Amino acid sequence: MIEKLAEQLVNLTVKQVGELATLLKKEYGIEPYSSVKSEDFSNKKEKILEKKEKSIFNIILKSSGNSKLSVVKLVKEITGKGLKESKNLVDNIPSVLKESINKKEAEDLKNKFEEIGAEIELK
Structure with missing residues (x-):
């Protein structure tokens, strides 16, 4: 059956x-x-x-704003690259500035860039 x-x-x-x-x-x-x-x-x-909250981020420069020189200097400072390499990163937007950093550091760096007029994306 x-x-x-x-x-x-x-x-x-x-x-x-x-x-x-x-x-x-x-x-x-x-x-x-x-x-x-x-x-x-x-x-x-x-x-x-x-x-589930994301805890590791990449910092991506989306726009340098009006103060390109200040952004280049800050890029140089945080990446440890030379002036020419930093300028190339700022000229070739979007650029990944730092990879795999924790949330607090990513937010701090984003705030520094935004203070000088740059646009940053955290991914």
């Missing part, structure tokens, strides 16, 4: 599966496991992503 039932279930059309799911839900309060599971997983994944 179980084998026949299994064979009948396997041979159902998509429409018949939908009708079966509706009937099971309406008459018996049974929802298909896969749809409940995927909804639960989606909700949990969203909550985990909201809770």
Whole structure:
């Protein structure tokens, strides 16, 4: 008997599966496991992503603003590169100035750049 039932279930059309799911839900309060599971997983994944805060950042120069010379000097200071290399970074925007730094340092550097009119993105 179980084998026949299994064979009948396997041979159902998509429409018949939908009708079966509706009937099971309406008459018996049974929802298909896969749809409940995927909804639960989606909700949990969203909550985990909201809770997980990024802690490592790259500093990207998006604009030097009006004070290009000040930005070049600051780039030179934080990167340890020479004047010519620092100027090239500022001239070729967007430029990654520092990679893999912690949140506090990234925010401090971003504030320094913004004080002199530069636009910084943290990624």
